[in-house]
Amino acid sequence: MAPGVELGFAADPGGAWRLRSAYFPSKVGGRPAWLGEAGLPGPAALRCGRCQQPCAFLLQLYAPLPGRPDAFHRTLFVFACRSPACYRLAGPCGPFRVFRNQLPRRNDTYPEEPPPEEPPPGPAPAPPRQLGSGAALCRVCGCLGPRCCGRCRRAAYCGPEHQALDWRRGHRRSCGQRAAGDDSADAIPEHNEFLFPEYEILIEPEEPEFPADSTDDEQGAVDTSKDTKEQEKLGAAGIADDALQSLDEETLEAMAKHETEEEKVFRMFKKQVAAEPEQIIRYCRGGEGPLWVSGENKPEEKDIPNCVCGAKRIFEFQIMPQLLNHLHVDSLGESIDWGTLVVYTCADNCGGGNEYLEEFIWKQDYSMGCTL
Ligand SMILES: [Zn+2]
Ligand SMILES: [Zn+2]
Ligand SMILES: [Zn+2]
Ligand SMILES: [Zn+2]
Incomplete structure (x- = not known):
């Protein structure tokens, strides 16, 4: 299966x-x-x-x-x-x-x-400063942080972007404030922007679709009627007769078909998702x-x-x-x-x-x- x-x-x-x-x-x-x-x-x-x-x-x-x-x-x-x-x-x-x-x-x-x-x-x-292996993690994003703050030599960053961001967010104040054995002054905040x-x-x-084969038939039937409607619409709405005549039948067919193909894929997507929209x-x-x-x-x-x-x-x-x-x-x-x-x-x-x-x-x- x-x-x-x-x-x-x-x-x-x-x-x-x-x-x-x-x-x-x-x-x-x-x-x-x-x-x-x-x-x-x-x-x-x-x-x-x-x-x-x-x-x-x-x-x-x-x-x-x-x-x-x-x-x-x-x-x-x-x-x-x-x-x-x-x-x-x-x-x-x-x-x-x-x-x-x-x-x-x-x-x-x-x-x-x-x-x-x-x-x-x-x-x-609080979010970890380092892995069990000892590798330092960036205070901002939690990825490897090989770079560290030049003042405290303790805050780790993945690169200059996150070092600058953390400085603005408050490391400027907490840098170097850590009393011996107390991490709370510069604990890593859980969230940041x-x-x-x-x-x-x-x-x-996912619940299996039910009943599988009859749905396929129905889909086919819908498609055909839609095709016809689509063509009627093309004929009736908007496009002037002489414009229509200047396009050969094959081109028109391709245009209509392309549109329906796109719509079909999207309709299948919406239909499948509708059962569990979240x-x-x-x-x-x-x-x-x-x-x-x-x-x-x-x-x-x-x-x-x-x-x-x-x-x-x-x-x-x-x-x-x-x-x-x-x-x-x-x-x-x-x-x-x-x-x-x-x-x-x-x-x-x-x-x-x-x-x-x-x-x-x-x-x-x-x-x-x-x-x-
Ligand atoms: Zn980072
Ligand atoms: Zn491989
Ligand atoms: Zn980008
Ligand atoms: Zn620092």
Whole structure:
């Protein structure tokens, strides 16, 4: 049986502890809850392919592979640029970065038994300054921070952008104020304006469509009637007769068909989403493929590069436009925007536990005139 689609929904986590690394979360926003502590992507790998500014953590999915002891734990991380201008073009990567990391059940970082379901005792800890391995994390974005404040030599940053941002936000005052053994004066604030709002992602299987084959027939019938209507409309409304005559029948047919094809893909998208309109993720590794929002700008096989190991990449999950509603990125004029984001990962799921491997993401936009 083909694997079914699993849907992801954004939810209030009910406690920040649930989103920490030890609980293997799937989540949106905030800082990444890194899985493995070795081989994290460095600041250069997390810069936007368009504007070269640091990308913000967008989401992570905990997606272990059953039957693969080397991927007993496995998480996919997606980063996205904060600049709306970088979203103008559709296609590969651009303002996005995707990484994959995995660990066997027995590893140096996590116990072999699953984490408890209850919150740990005591107040929720502030975001970590460093990994268990000792590598420093940027105070602003939670990614590797190889650079440090020249005055206190303690605050770590991924680069000059976040150092400047943190200085403005208050490090100017707290720098060097730490009394011996007291971290509270410059504890890392949970939120800042660079981070996307934080949610837990809850995963549920998608209800299979019912009844499958009669729906297909109905779809066909709708299409035909729509085609005819579309042509009647062309004939009756607006276009002058002599204009019509100057276009040959074949051209007209192609025009009408192109339009219907676009509308059809978008209608299928809306129909599939309508059953669970809040879905932000559709997950189906190696399954039937993504739900496109448009017939245009789909990648062909040659557009999806092979993994560094030489294996093909296969569809793993897609991020839906509904996620945008949770990110508070609407602004006057240009906004961060997409129709859907499709993530392809190594079919062999190569790599050991000591590296974060970059994977591939494709952005598809809505066709003209088709928006939710
Ligand atoms: Zn950018
Ligand atoms: Zn940073
Ligand atoms: Zn400082
Ligand atoms: Zn590979």
